[in-house]
Amino acid sequence: MAELGYRPDPAARSLAERRTRTVGVVLDDLANPWYVDLLAGLRSVLHERGLRPLLADGHIEPDAVHAMAGLRVEGLLIVGTPSDDTVTQVRDVAPSVPVVIAGTREPRLPSIDGVANDDEAGARMATRHLLDLGHERIAHIIGVGAVGRIRCATFDATMSAGHGVATTVAGDWTEATGHRVAWQLLDRPDRPTAIFAANDLSAVGVLAAADELGLRVPEDLSVVGYDNTVFSRLRRLSLTTVDAHIDEVGRGAGRLLLEQIEDADGSPKAQVVTRLLEPTLVARGSTGPVGTL
Amino acid sequence: MAELGYRPDPAARSLAERRTRTVGVVLDDLANPWYVDLLAGLRSVLHERGLRPLLADGHIEPDAVHAMAGLRVEGLLIVGTPSDDTVTQVRDVAPSVPVVIAGTREPRLPSIDGVANDDEAGARMATRHLLDLGHERIAHIIGVGAVGRIRCATFDATMSAGHGVATTVAGDWTEATGHRVAWQLLDRPDRPTAIFAANDLSAVGVLAAADELGLRVPEDLSVVGYDNTVFSRLRRLSLTTVDAHIDEVGRGAGRLLLEQIEDADGSPKAQVVTRLLEPTLVARGSTGPVGTL
DNA sequence: CTGAAAGCGCTTACAG
DNA sequence: CTGAAAGCGCTTACAG
Numbered sequence: 001m002a003e004l005g006y007r008p009d010p011a012a013r014s015l016a017e018r019r020t021r022t023v024g025v026v027l028d029d030l031a032n033p034w035y036v037d038l039l040a041g042l043r044s045v046l047h048e049r050g051l052r053p054l055l056a057d058g059h060i061e062p063d064a065v066h067a068m069a070g071l072r073v074e075g076l077l078i079v080g081t082p083s084d085d086t087v088t089q090v091r092d093v094a095p096s097v098p099v100v101i102a103g104t105r106e107p108r109l110p111s112i113d114g115v116a117n118d119d120e121a122g123a124r125m126a127t128r129h130l131l132d133l134g135h136e137r138i139a140h141i142i143g144v145g146a147v148g149r150i151r152c153a154t155f156d157a158t159m160s161a162g163h164g165v166a167t168t169v170a171g172d173w174t175e176a177t178g179h180r181v182a183w184q185l186l187d188r189p190d191r192p193t194a195i196f197a198a199n200d201l202s203a204v205g206v207l208a209a210a211d212e213l214g215l216r217v218p219e220d221l222s223v224v225g226y227d228n229t230v231f232s233r234l235r236r237l238s239l240t241t242v243d244a245h246i247d248e249v250g251r252g253a254g255r256l257l258l259e260q261i262e263d264a265d266g267s268p269k270a271q272v273v274t275r276l277l278e279p280t281l282v283a284r285g286s287t288g289p290v291g292t293l
Numbered sequence: 294m295a296e297l298g299y300r301p302d303p304a305a306r307s308l309a310e311r312r313t314r315t316v317g318v319v320l321d322d323l324a325n326p327w328y329v330d331l332l333a334g335l336r337s338v339l340h341e342r343g344l345r346p347l348l349a350d351g352h353i354e355p356d357a358v359h360a361m362a363g364l365r366v367e368g369l370l371i372v373g374t375p376s377d378d379t380v381t382q383v384r385d386v387a388p389s390v391p392v393v394i395a396g397t398r399e400p401r402l403p404s405i406d407g408v409a410n411d412d413e414a415g416a417r418m419a420t421r422h423l424l425d426l427g428h429e430r431i432a433h434i435i436g437v438g439a440v441g442r443i444r445c446a447t448f449d450a451t452m453s454a455g456h457g458v459a460t461t462v463a464g465d466w467t468e469a470t471g472h473r474v475a476w477q478l479l480d481r482p483d484r485p486t487a488i489f490a491a492n493d494l495s496a497v498g499v500l501a502a503a504d505e506l507g508l509r510v511p512e513d514l515s516v517v518g519y520d521n522t523v524f525s526r527l528r529r530l531s532l533t534t535v536d537a538h539i540d541e542v543g544r545g546a547g548r549l550l551l552e553q554i555e556d557a558d559g560s561p562k563a564q565v566v567t568r569l570l571e572p573t574l575v576a577r578g579s580t581g582p583v584g585t586l
Numbered sequence: 587c588t589g590a591a592a593g594c595g596c597t598t599a600c601a602g
Numbered sequence: 603c604t605g606a607a608a609g610c611g612c613t614t615a616c617a618g
Contacts, residue, residue: 007363011307012595015610020304030332031523036324040353055348060333070300179528208528230324235472235501236530305611308594 014072023051023257024068028080030057033230034246035079038103041250042077049258053077058086065089069097075257078112079103081145098260102253103246105146105274113260113273115252117244119147122279123154126196126224126242129281131162134290135194135222138164139185141171141178141206143198148173151198151226167192171202178205186213186221193221193290200225200232203239207286218288228282238285248277307365316344316550317361321373323350326523327539328372331396334543335370342551346370351379358382362390368550371405372396374438391553395546396539398439398567406553406566408545410537412440415572416447419489419517419535422574424455427583428487428515431457432478434464434471434499436491441466444491444519460485464495471498479506479514486514486583493518493525496532500579511581521575531578541570 014020023046027035039053046053054073056064062085068076069089075098078090082101087108090099094112101114130138140155142148152168159166169181178197185192186209197203203225207217215221225232225241232239252275307313316339320328332346339346347366349357355378361369368391371383375394380401383392387405394407423431433448435441445461452459462474471490478485479502490496496518500510508514518525521536545568 008597009308009595010364011304011313012610013597014304015302015308015612016595016597018597018610031326031329033324033326033523039323043353060336071303175527204527204529211529230326231524231527234468234497234524234530236497236504237527301613302611305594306613308596309611309613311594311613 020072020074021051022054022071022073023261024065024071024073024076025053025055026058026064026068026076026078026082026086027055028082029059030055032080034103034227037247038079038250038253041247042102042254045251045254045258051075051258058083063089065093069093073097075099075261077102077253077257078106078109079253081147082106082109098257098264100253100257100260103244103249105150107146111272113256115249115256115275115277116147117246117249117279118276119150120154121276122226122242122244123151123196124158125279125281126226127155127158128162129240129283129287130194130196130222130224131158131164133194133222133287135192136164136290137167137190137192138194138196139167139169139192141181141195141197141202142168143171143173143202148198155196165192171198173199173201175201175205175208178202179208180205182206182209183213186210186215194223194287195221196224198226200227200229200239200241203241203286204231204237207237207239217286219291222287222290224287232282232284240284240287241282243280243282245277245279252277313365313367314344315347315364315366317358317364317366317369318346318348319351319357319361319369319371319375319379320348321375322352323348325373327396327520330540331372331543331546334540335395335547338544338547338551344368344551351376356382358386362386366390368392368554370395370546370550371399371402372546374440375399375402391550391557393546393550393553396537396542398443400439404565406549408542408549408568408570409440410539410542410572411569412443413447414569415519415535415537416444416489417451418572418574419519420448420451420457421455422533422576422580423487423489423515423517424451424457426487426515426580428485429457429583430460430483430485431487431489432460432462432485434474434488434490434495435461436464436466436495441491448489458485464491466492466494468494468498468501471495472502473498475499475502476506479503479508487516487580488514489517491519493520493522493532493534496534496579497524497530500530500532510579512584515580515583517580525575525577533577533580534575536573536575538570538572545570 078101081104142152171177225239228241228243232241371394374397435445464470503514518532518534521534525532525534
């Protein structure tokens with residue numbers, strides 16, 4: 001019995017204990033490096049309680065939520081903006097399995113608890129940073145979905161309060177679109193002296209457009225992103241950005257999910273909780289005082 | 294019985310069938326975007342056979358291999374250069390569970406089947422590309438481990454054959470070190486006119502050093518990376534690189550593992566197989582003809 | 587071909 | 603406090 005190396009068979013154990021010690025994590029898109037730190041934070045919290053995360057990509061596996069429910073996960077964490085399929089399936093399973101959504105604001109799932117960064121605070125910091133550097137004509141490249149709308153609305157409000165001249169243009173979080181719309185914004189005489197892009201990848205597209213137009217960064221153009229991804233840290237990009245402290249978001253979401261799992265047979269869920277974490281501005285080389293012309 | 298939405302309990306099923314339909318995937322470092330395409334390829338192959346991957350990060354979970362063996366995975370895939378801990382544990386479990394190693398050459402595990410890209414072919418392509426552009430003084434930033442050694446040896450051999458002047462300097466796959474050693478290479482009169490870095494991230498560090506030294510890319514300096522990661526595709530980096538077709542590596546590794554799982558009770562493993570896939574050169578904006586001075 | 591029984595390897599409540 | 607039995611929800615070999 002006490003022989004070394006014995007490990008109980010987990011299938012037999014799950015069956016006898018009537019629990020799987022597994023939590024499903026449905027990601028928006030594994031290719032986005034944004035998630036990695038969130039997963040690290042989540043994993044550490046789950047590990048303390050003997051739970052393991054089971055990962056699935058909502059794009060590669062369109063029925064991921066149903067699949068995980070079929071696997072009898074004890075809880076479900078949705079990370080990033082979910083697809084329509086994912087939203088529909090979450091509504092199906094939410095009555096029977098605890099669900100938390102992390103890293104995004106999701107009006108389509110109003111009854112689900114969530115943890116995210118405070119996008120209003122972050123967008124305000126980014127915009128103020130540019131206003132404080134003396135910029136007056138500032139453009140914003142909008143992201144898709146609820147997060148994009150919040151960042152854009154806050155940009156507009158902060159610009160109004162700071163008596164700046166705001167321009168906004170639709171983007172889609174990608175570098176390619178950031179690059180394309182930056183050309184539209186910059187290739188004209190009354191161009192903005194600064195651009196705040198709704199995420200780092202869009203901002204990296206702006207940097208490329210600036211190069212092609214012969215605009216120096218930050219002398220002729222300041223650029224701010226959002227997320228503090230690995231891209232923004234590359235020396236040749238050196239992008240000023242907003243750090244959403246995504247590892248803390250992962251930890252908070254993990255704790256919220258653990259609470260729900262442990263209260264599952266107790267009181268019938270007090271009320272919906274959406275916890276917002278305070279982001280931080282990370283000033284790098286892509287922003288500077290407005291040019292003296 | 295035929296009610297909609299019935300799914301057999303997987304724990305009970307595993308116990309009765311005596312198989313878990315799960316394959317363990319141990320990654321070197323989840324933060325490296327390199328893996329994502331490999332996982333997509335692997336997942337598609339496993340899915341056809343009703344198997345699911347279970348992911349673990351060898352850095353975050355140092356006993357990942359033993360943990361997966363404890364979970365009764367039917368096979369184990371090691372992705373990228375394994376840590377010493379991982380190598381030791383693989384030696385423990387290899388007699389009882391099929392193991393395949395993907396994306397790297399691993400002399401410490403000589404009895405394990407593997408799939409990787411042909412690093413000799415790739416390094417030769419990268420070096421020849423620079424020689425063909427007229428470069429004579431070319432430096433190489435070396436990577437760590439067996440893969441790094443193979444790429445470096447091939448660089449040296451190709452340079453000799455092409456009558457070039459080769460310099461090599463130790464790196465560690467990171468952008469920070471790439472940046473630091475690029476300064477050493479470039480901040481002197483007899484600087485090389487081209488640098489081949491063992492991976493994209495090191496090459497991106499070289500681009501930053503070139504900027505700081507006032508060297509234009511590609512007019513004053515050509516730069517080549519390796520891996521065709523998301524970094525190399527960013528327009529502001531536009532890095533010429535070697536595409537290792539990592540999704541194909543993932544698919545090949547998945548197929549090899551499936552063969553081993555299905556032959557497990559049959560013939561006693563014919564011989565060790567290491568399959569090498571042919572890489573491709575992707576020419577972008579970071580390389581050009583040697584400057585006419 | 588159909589259907590009841592045995593067994594997968596554990597945990598846990600219960601009898602001694 | 604210890605130890606044998608029941609039961610977790612399936613699959614599969616076997617008896618009818």
